[in-house]
Amino acid sequence: MTDQPIDLSPLRAQFPALQEVDDQGRPFVFFDGPAGTQVPRQVIDAVAHQYATANSLANENFIFGRRCEETVQQARQAMADFLNAPSPQEIIFGPNMTTLTFSMSRVIGKTLQPGDEIVVTWLDHYANVSSWQALEEQGVLVKQARFDVETFRLDLEHLASLLTDKTKLVAVGLASNAIGTINPIPKIAALARNVGALLYVDAVHYAPHGPIDVQALGCDFLVCSVYKFFGPHVGVLWGRQSLLEKLPRYQVAAAPPDISHKFETGMLNFEGLAGTTAAVNYLAALGQEYGSQFAADYPQFEGRRKALKQAMKAITVFERNLFTYLIEQLQTVPKLTLYGITDLQDFAERCPTIAFTVEGYSPQQVAAYLGDHNIFVWDGNYYAMGVTTLLGLESAGGMVRVGLAHYNIKDDVDRLIVALKNL
Numbered sequence: 001m002t003d004q005p006i007d008l009s010p011l012r013a014q015f016p017a018l019q020e021v022d023d024q025g026r027p028f029v030f031f032d033g034p035a036g037t038q039v040p041r042q043v044i045d046a047v048a049h050q051y052a053t054a055n056s057l058a059n060e061n062f063i064f065g066r067r068c069e070e071t072v073q074q075a076r077q078a079m080a081d082f083l084n085a086p087s088p089q090e091i092i093f094g095p096n097m098t099t100l101t102f103s104m105s106r107v108i109g110k111t112l113q114p115g116d117e118i119v120v121t122w123l124d125h126y127a128n129v130s131s132w133q134a135l136e137e138q139g140v141l142v143k144q145a146r147f148d149v150e151t152f153r154l155d156l157e158h159l160a161s162l163l164t165d166k167t168k169l170v171a172v173g174l175a176s177n178a179i180g181t182i183n184p185i186p187k188i189a190a191l192a193r194n195v196g197a198l199l200y201v202d203a204v205h206y207a208p209h210g211p212i213d214v215q216a217l218g219c220d221f222l223v224c225s226v227y228k229f230f231g232p233h234v235g236v237l238w239g240r241q242s243l244l245e246k247l248p249r250y251q252v253a254a255a256p257p258d259i260s261h262k263f264e265t266g267m268l269n270f271e272g273l274a275g276t277t278a279a280v281n282y283l284a285a286l287g288q289e290y291g292s293q294f295a296a297d298y299p300q301f302e303g304r305r306k307a308l309k310q311a312m313k314a315i316t317v318f319e320r321n322l323f324t325y326l327i328e329q330l331q332t333v334p335k336l337t338l339y340g341i342t343d344l345q346d347f348a349e350r351c352p353t354i355a356f357t358v359e360g361y362s363p364q365q366v367a368a369y370l371g372d373h374n375i376f377v378w379d380g381n382y383y384a385m386g387v388t389t390l391l392g393l394e395s396a397g398g399m400v401r402v403g404l405a406h407y408n409i410k411d412d413v414d415r416l417i418v419a420l421k422n423l
């Protein structure tokens with residue numbers, strides 16, 4: 001294993017948006033990846049190709065229908081490879097993570113009794129909090145595990161103390177979309193298993209930054225969104241096959257009964273699915289070209305699954321290097337307070353997403369000012385209001401968020417720092 005710096009900047013040429021300039025010829029800096037990443041040319045082409053050659057509904061009777069069916073099968077296999085799911089039948093598509101989670105909370109809710117308990121966290125995006133809190137209307141007790149506002153990590157002792165023999169489900173994020181913390185999912189899975197609870201993991205924020213292996217994580221469900229990892233607006237839910245088979249159908253009457261369709265409402269987004277496969281293939285190609293030195297780290301994988309692991313490892317190494325520079329530079333900006341893990345030794349416990357405030361300015365003012373300098377960042381709570389609330393920042397407008405993706409470069413960081421110093 002080597003953690004030598006890796007240069008992924010040649011990949012920027014594949015992203016048309018990165019070549020865009022404003023009307024005075026000035027380029028843009030995309031630090032808004034946590035809200036949605038840019039897409040490479042092959043994803044754009046795959047979406048267009050679907051419209052041009054297979055714009056129909058999946059069916060057996062004619063060629064366009066069969067091509068459509070093939071698009072669906074290919075996307076299920078691509079996502080099974082991306083997540084190391086045992087079977088493509090365990091992959092369920094939907095419009096986005098929130099809609100899938102809301103509908104899965106209704107499905108699981110049908111199996112719960114008044115007095116049953118669910119544990120969520122203060123660190124999560126509220127798609128993975130409110131969806132479960134909605135079950136309070138049927139008498140389910142929803143408890144919320146804290147994170148430590150000094151260390152920015154989930155308080156596992158507090159979480160463990162909330163678990164009882166009535167806990168039926170634990171819902172937790174793989175990484176925080178506000179401050180970047182990666183949660184120790186295998187440990188949380190063991191805690192949940194101890195009390196016989198299911199584990200529902202939100203991997204939306206983590207997905208563009210590192211390898212995901214649902215089998216190694218030990219979770220029962222995992223959700224992500226393809227638009228956060230270089231693809232179209234498509235949500236993906238993986239569920240353990242034995243559970244998907246057992247759970248009740250929560251669907252319109254005419255829907256096919258097999259497990260992958262059982263939880264998919266209405267027509268799938270075929271062009272989005274074509275783009276999903278293309279996004280996964282983009283990453284696999286990245287893995288082959290830039291991650292072959294990590295091949296020995298993944299002896300149990302082959303083919304696209306191996307290439308994807310190599311890709312995500314290469315991305316992790318690249319991003320960690322650039323993120324180290326970003327943090328060092330941000331620490332030189334006067335009156336700026338960082339929220340998130342900043343100790344270089346602990347960077348394996350975080351994604352390259354950092355939040356901050358600047359004394360004297362609201363987060364919205366800072367984000368708008370940076371926007372005027374063609375630097376795209378987000379402000380507010382990004383639906384992670386548990387984080388801004390516990391940090392005492394919710395009423396002050398939250399925080400400014402800067403998120404790195406593998407297409408960012410040192411010059412992007414330099415432009416940010418110059419702009420902030422001139423604020």
Ligand SMILES: Cc1ncc(COP(=O)(O)O)c(C=O)c1O
Nearest residue numbers: 096097098125127177204205225
């Ligand atoms: C961690 C996290 N979870 C869930 C979501 C919601 O995802 P979607 O837009 O696919 O519903 C987001 C979106 O920003 C997110 O960052």
